[in-house]
Amino acid sequence: MKKPILIGNWKNKPGSLGEARSILIGLRKKSAVFKKLDTYIAPPEVYYESVSERVKGFAHLASQGLPRVEKGTYTGVISLEVLRNFGVRLAILGHSEERALGETDALVAKKVQIALKSGIKPLVCIGEREHDTDGNHLEFIRRQMKTSLEGVKKKEIAEIMIAYEPVWAIGKRAKDAITPEGLTEMVIFIRRILTDMYGRDIAEKIPILYGGSVEPRNAEILYKDTGVRGFLVGHESLNHKEFEQIAESLI
Ligand code: PGA
Numbered sequence: 156m157k158k159p160i161l162i163g164n165w166k167n168k169p170g171s172l173g174e175a176r177s178i179l180i181g182l183r184k185k186s187a188v189f190k191k192l193d194t195y196i197a198p199p200e201v202y203y204e205s206v207s208e209r210v211k212g213f214a215h216l217a218s219q220g221l222p223r224v225e226k227g228t229y230t231g232v233i234s235l236e237v238l239r240n241f242g243v244r245l246a247i248l249g250h251s252e253e254r255a256l257g258e259t260d261a262l263v264a265k266k267v268q269i270a271l272k273s274g275i276k277p278l279v280c281i282g283e284r285e286h287d288t289d290g291n292h293l294e295f296i297r298r299q300m301k302t303s304l305e306g307v308k309k310k311e312i313a314e315i316m317i318a319y320e321p322v323w324a325i326g327k328r329a330k331d332a333i334t335p336e337g338l339t340e341m342v343i344f345i346r347r348i349l350t351d352m353y354g355r356d357i358a359e360k361i362p363i364l365y366g367g368s369v370e371p372r373n374a375e376i377l378y379k380d381t382g383v384r385g386f387l388v389g390h391e392s393l394n395h396k397e398f399e400q401i402a403e404s405l406i
Pocket of ligand 1 (some may be wrong): 163164186268320324325326327367369388389390391
């Protein structure tokens, strides 16, 4: 059986290297737990060195995005070469917070291509702003998936992972996250879109993760029987104890 996947998205936190180190020391103490999963940590770039040294052997380094250009000299852009040399294995693409700052589906699709060419696994985030009873969010998700994955060929899709992150559930508490029933429905719906795009055999193998207020208290119910392969965790990934408890619930 494939390992469950756990990704810690640190966003632009913590505020100091000292704090970053203390999270890493805490994680290291529980490395045996994280080793049972495919664990990734996506820190701010300034902490890459510390993180890559300290998570060796139990987690991989991930980036929170990718440059929009493959090669060349650009001010203010971190290059693919640097990312690869630090050992970045996966890139979070199309996160709603980046989309809110202007990243379009077309740009996400372009970055997916850049990731595929450079051997960095793309984790494509999708998610509606509002969940309504008329089902408008379903049409939104369908469009967002199709445009964000535009140009991805059948033989490439096995490299991709999807993170379903409803925007309304991000950065809240467990009680505001999606329900297990709601998540199960969405995972079925996303797989149906992937089946339309790539055929059933391929669609079944694509990992779908959930993100949005995953905490120790809801991790188990959101994992069990909902069809997700794991979680993309924001605020709780900055607390090593909580992050470890979330990891335990995936084992
Ligand atoms: P959250 O963030 O866990 O703080 O809701 C998830 C994310 O934005 O990836």
